[in-house]
Amino acid sequence: xxxxxxxxxxxxxxxxxxxxxxxxxxxxxxxxxxxxxxxxxxxxxxxxxxxxxxxxxxxxxxxxxxxxxxxxxxxxxxxxxxxxxxxxxxxxxxxxxxxxxxxxxxxxxxxxxxxxxxxxxxxxxxxxxxxxxxxxxxxxxxxxxxxxxxxxxxxxxxxxxxxxxxxxxxxxxxxxxxxxxxxxxxxxxxxxxxxxxxxxxxxxxxxxxxxxxxxxxxxxxxxxxxxxxxxxxxxxxxxxxxxxxxxxxxxxxxxxxxxxxxxxxxxxxxxxxxxxxxxxxxxxxxxxxxxxxxxxxx
Amino acid sequence: xxxxxxxxxxxxxxxxxxxxxxxxxxxxxxxxxxxxxxxxxxxxxxxxxxxxxxxxxxxxxxxxxxxxxxxxxxxxxxxxxxxxxxxxxxxxxxxxxxxxxxxxxxxxxxxxxxxxxxxxxxxxxx
Numbered sequence: 001x002x003x004x005x006x007x008x009x010x011x012x013x014x015x016x017x018x019x020x021x022x023x024x025x026x027x028x029x030x031x032x033x034x035x036x037x038x039x040x041x042x043x044x045x046x047x048x049x050x051x052x053x054x055x056x057x058x059x060x061x062x063x064x065x066x067x068x069x070x071x072x073x074x075x076x077x078x079x080x081x082x083x084x085x086x087x088x089x090x091x092x093x094x095x096x097x098x099x100x101x102x103x104x105x106x107x108x109x110x111x112x113x114x115x116x117x118x119x120x121x122x123x124x125x126x127x128x129x130x131x132x133x134x135x136x137x138x139x140x141x142x143x144x145x146x147x148x149x150x151x152x153x154x155x156x157x158x159x160x161x162x163x164x165x166x167x168x169x170x171x172x173x174x175x176x177x178x179x180x181x182x183x184x185x186x187x188x189x190x191x192x193x194x195x196x197x198x199x200x201x202x203x204x205x206x207x208x209x210x211x212x213x214x215x216x217x218x219x220x221x222x223x224x225x226x227x228x229x230x231x232x233x234x235x236x237x238x239x240x241x242x243x244x245x246x247x248x249x250x251x252x253x254x255x256x257x258x259x260x261x262x263x264x265x266x267x268x269x270x271x272x273x274x275x276x277x278x279x280x281x282x283x284x285x286x287x288x289x290x291x292x293x294x295x296x297x298x
Numbered sequence: 299x300x301x302x303x304x305x306x307x308x309x310x311x312x313x314x315x316x317x318x319x320x321x322x323x324x325x326x327x328x329x330x331x332x333x334x335x336x337x338x339x340x341x342x343x344x345x346x347x348x349x350x351x352x353x354x355x356x357x358x359x360x361x362x363x364x365x366x367x368x369x370x371x372x373x374x375x376x377x378x379x380x381x382x383x384x385x386x387x388x389x390x391x392x393x394x395x396x397x398x399x400x401x402x403x404x405x406x407x408x409x410x411x412x413x414x415x416x417x418x419x420x421x422x423x424x
Contacts, residue, residue: 030347175343176343179339179340179345182346183346198343201303201344201345202344204345204347220345221308221310221351225308
């Protein structure tokens with residue numbers, strides 16, 4: 001099984017430090033979710049992992065071989081970036097959908113043209129082949145990046161915000177296509193997203209990036225299971241939360257609500273206590289981890 | 299996430315519960331095959347590893363068993379086993395908290411039994 005490994009990665013844009021001493025291992029055969037707030041460094045990290053963006057310190061290796069300027073390694077990686085209606089320096093993005101697909105067919109050795117065609121049809125975009133990128137809706141631009149990512153057939157495929165601009169039906173369609181392909185091929189996918197409600201059940205593992213560091217890298221369910229929202233009389237809640245890590249509190253008169261984290265043994269103390277303890281969704285876990293005390297906690 | 303699932307408990311536990319429900323409803327009978335991990339993942343739009351974890355939970359409990367190279371099957375006696383498991387869970391999740399709550403409200407054991415009898419009659423007449 002292949003392993004893509006980032007070690008000691010430091011990356012700055014001018015004086016702005018984006019990634020700091022970052023360590024990450026991606027193993028073949030899993031779907032990873034990459035989550036983090038705006039500016040956390042997600043896009044930069046994806047660029048570094050696929051050797052599309054230079055970095056200042058550290059190494060990225062695929063099965064021990066550095067990926068930078070290494071054609072054999074790069075052939076196994078695909079980063080499908082978000083498309084933009086404008087191109088730097090030239091104004092409107094007047095390239096057509098077919099131009100992007102042709103470029104991808106040249107760049108990715110495993111390119112599956114028949115699959116790309118099937119995906120275009122699935123997304124109802126078969127009539128858009130000749131459309132220029134600036135003439136597409138945001139959702140259709142996302143669909144193009146998804147088609148390229150999936151049809152690349154790259155063993156490690158990275159999608160940066162693939163569901164941005166997609167409506168809920170298209171998002172579900174995307175996740176179904178992703179799972180279908182993952183089950184057939186066993187490819188590794190890394191998907192960055194801000195929309196967590198429906199994504200938690202698709203990601204086997206979730207990587208939480210915060211201020212340029214990996215805050216969490218865990219099996220999604222095992223991470224979520226560590227959290228509870230504890231509500232009740234402030235005295236009871238304070239007493240029962242003593243052995244737990246409290247990540248956020250909200251007060252309403254004598255009613256206190258605490259978002260807590262603990263080991264299964266520590267959480268067992270909540271059973272039978274005169275408080276309500278309810279599980280958190282992945283989205284609420286994310287807010288608790290990355291909200292840095294800013295609201296969002298019920 | 300599929301509409302059949304919620305975020306009130308771990309998805310793999312919900313998968314296990316869903317299969318148990320289907321065994322109780324006679325959707326899968328004993329010695330019949332249940333959907334594969336990949337089928338569950340596809341239909342419910344969840345990660346196959348998560349679906350597999352739910353199925354394996356039932357294998358560990360002896361409710362399902364694996365026929366190598368074919369798939370997962372409902373074990374003989376599974377329906378009875380699921381019923382017993384649900385009764386135990388009912389006791390832990392409803393009866394014990396009910397007794398605790400009743401004590402907190404100053405109800406005697408007799409008061410509580412009378413209330414249960416009354417509720418039973420009301421349900422019968424409903």
